[in-house]
Amino acid sequence: MLNVFFLCGIIYTYVQKFVRIIYKRGFTMDKVNILGVGVDIVTMAQATKRACGMLESDGLSVIYTPNSEIILYASEHEEFKDVINSADMIIPDGIGVVHGAKILGKPLPERVAGFDLVCCLFGEMAKSGKSVYLLGAKPGVADTAAEKLREKYRGLVIAGTHDGYFKDDEAVIEDINKANPDFLMVCIGFPKQEIWINKYRDRLNAKLAIGAGGCIDVFAGTVLRAPDFYCRHGIEWLYRLIKQPSRFVRMLALPKFGLKVLFTGRRYK
Numbered sequence: 001m002l003n004v005f006f007l008c009g010i011i012y013t014y015v016q017k018f019v020r021i022i023y024k025r026g027f028t029m030d031k032v033n034i035l036g037v038g039v040d041i042v043t044m045a046q047a048t049k050r051a052c053g054m055l056e057s058d059g060l061s062v063i064y065t066p067n068s069e070i071i072l073y074a075s076e077h078e079e080f081k082d083v084i085n086s087a088d089m090i091i092p093d094g095i096g097v098v099h100g101a102k103i104l105g106k107p108l109p110e111r112v113a114g115f116d117l118v119c120c121l122f123g124e125m126a127k128s129g130k131s132v133y134l135l136g137a138k139p140g141v142a143d144t145a146a147e148k149l150r151e152k153y154r155g156l157v158i159a160g161t162h163d164g165y166f167k168d169d170e171a172v173i174e175d176i177n178k179a180n181p182d183f184l185m186v187c188i189g190f191p192k193q194e195i196w197i198n199k200y201r202d203r204l205n206a207k208l209a210i211g212a213g214g215c216i217d218v219f220a221g222t223v224l225r226a227p228d229f230y231c232r233h234g235i236e237w238l239y240r241l242i243k244q245p246s247r248f249v250r251m252l253a254l255p256k257f258g259l260k261v262l263f264t265g266r267r268y269k
Helices: 001-027 045-053 066-078 078-085 095-103 114-128 141-152 167-177 192-199 213-220 227-232 236-242 245-251 255-267
Strands: 029-032 037-040 063-064 129-134 157-162 183-187 206-209
Touching: 001 167, 029 095, 037 066, 037 078, 045 213, 063 192, 066 078, 066 095, 066 255, 078 095, 078 192, 095 255, 114 183, 114 206, 114 213, 129 141, 129 167, 129 213, 141 213, 141 255, 157 167, 183 192, 183 213, 192 206, 227 236, 236 245, 245 255
Parallel strands: 063 206, 129 157, 129 183, 183 206
Antiparallel strands: 029 037
């Protein structure tokens, strides 16, 4: 009998701890399952609040920012899907994801673009002097991005930078851990960035890590983001296609994603 009470006490303690973490991070636990990927139903304000909460929590929290192409890839690669779903928050970065959720009858309040979330996060971090480590892009680009971020977000600390063309993971991990940043922004492209974060999650000395695609290039000015008109109307993909016609083959993932959600989306639980 004593053993039963002891076991119940342990379970109760861990449940309390879990609830405190959920409350601290502002989790709603409300998701929409899109082709096997659990996308959080959040607004930009809610996502920013949750990310800020993660910066105050123990251990490393992870945010992934899948668009329709990434979710389609995850639906076709089980191991990668597991990696994506291991995140503490998965935001709908792409109008295709928003439309997919609507098709499934569980609409998302808005698109939460990874770049915009990072900008909101930097604004909050600057108020308290928190730090970020930039990992990704071509040699020198992260340094340029760091300079521009210091100018734009007064108070934001750049803990360190490293380009994305590295072969020695151990050296990069050592440099990150030596810098001990609050926020680690990994921009080495999908699926590599998500797999890399997941592989070394337990070894990285940071509070929050985000797989952020081409954000460093945009902050550095080497790649221009789509004008506001395209962003507001959810057609950034069209702007990118106009600027880079070579992306046409990649763009075929958009209709494929839509059709897969329409005809098979409700099979996923």
